[in-house]
Amino acid sequence: MRSPLLSVTLSLILVCLIGWLLVVGRSLILPFVIALIVWYMINALAHAIRAIPIGHWHLPGFISLTLALLVIFVAATMVLDIVTVNLTQLAQDAPTYQRRLEELFDQVSSHLDLNDPIELKDLLPDSVVPRMVTAGASLVTTLAGSASLVFIYILFLVLEQSTFDRKFERLFATPERAEAAFAMRAEINRSIMHYFSIKTAVSVATGALTSLVLIAIGLPYAALFGFIAFLLNYIPTIGSLIGVIFPSLLAIVYYDSLAPFIAIATGLGLIQFAIGNLIEPRLMGSNLNLSGLVIMLSLAFWGAIWGVVGMVLCVPLTVMIVIVCARFDGARPIAVLLSQTGEIAPRPEDRPDT
Structure with missing residues (x-):
């Protein structure tokens, strides 16, 4: 009989190996x-269009x-062009x-009568602002360059998706195991669909409201900051904070007074607070x-492991891990530890017949 220590050791080795493969095979x-x-x-x-x-x-x-494919392709192309x-x-x-x-630092130093004036290079390396922006531009260029490979993957997934269920069913020796696997897949699909549908809706609202506020105040690059707010809203907790900081910092150097900075920081902060703490929790529930x-x-x-993409995917990936671990006796303690309340749904075979 295998000892618990050996099982834990093998599990840790497997986790480390998977993590190493995810890092090495990132590209x-x-x-x-x-x-x-x-x-x-x-x-x-496509399911939503068909339901109309x-x-x-x-x-x-x-x-x-086909309509869904065209809509997403056109939307992605337009957004990428605007951001570029x-x-x-x-x-x-x-x-x-x-x-x-740098001028603002000089003004602050003169007002405070500092013997050693504050300089930008004391806080940030030389030319860090242009390099950061150039890095962002190269990131968009890289994404555009890899879009062809992503599109090829999507095309093959769409063409072969009619055979996925049949292949998935034949992976299992008995119909009972196949049925249990299909049930687990359906549960994962429901949870992820619930998360992404609500998260996408509130992210679109966040990005649109951010752009409208910046356009109303007159800050440039409103469309870019709206897209950044949309994307960062997928990142839990810190994403909304970063979405407020970027345009607020630009307002400091773009305007000669602090009034626009205060208006932008307050307006965007209220948007993030209302959507992230009032609207989204009500829609998301405890699912x-x-x-x-x-x-x-x-x-x-x-x-x-995966940078920004990993941050965007961290919640659905963790949800998948919880659902899968809850299906196996040996891994159910992991699901309990990862859950919010410690209560996880019983396996279908353990539920009493109604």
Whole structure:
């Protein structure tokens, strides 16, 4: 009989090996993961389009799938073009903003009568602002360059998805095991669909409201900051804070007074607070059942492995781990520790017949 210590040791070795593979194979795995996310969104949108009644009938599956593919492709192309144009312009204007920031440090030092004036290079390396903007522009360029590979993955996933259920069923020796696996997959799909549908809706609202506030005040690059707010809203806790900091810092160096900075920081802060603490929790409910500490640890772990993409995916990945662990007796303690209340749903075979 295998000892508990040996089982724990083997489990730790397996976790370390998987983590190492995720880091080493990042350049190969990430495009496929992004393709899976987009493919999942395409199917969800196609399902929503097909559910729209047209008289007494609905659109066929292949037409709704084609429309969903076109909608997401056109939307992604438009957003990428807008972000690229804004980042290019920001990269050109970055030296001006850096000089303005240095002037502000000089003014603060003179008002405080400091013997050793505060300089930008004391806080940040030389030319850090242009380099940060250039890095952002190169990131968008890299994403655009890998978009063709992602698109090929998506195309093959769409073409072969009709065979997935049949292949999945034949992985198991008995119909009972196949049924249990399909039930677990359905539960994972429900949880992830619930999370992404609500998160996407509130992220779109956050990005749109952020752009409107910045346009009303007159800050440039409103579309870029709206997209950043949309993307960062997927990152738990710290994403909303960063979404407020970026445009607020630009307002300091763009305007000659602090009134626009205060207005932008207050307006964006109220938007993030209202959506993140009032609206989203009511819509999300307790469906995810994840501990706040676990979410932060997951954010740090997946962020260290896959960067921003890992931060965006940390919650759904952790939800998948909880659901899978809850299905096996040996791994149920892990699901209990990761959950918010310690209460996890019983396995279908353990539920009493009704």
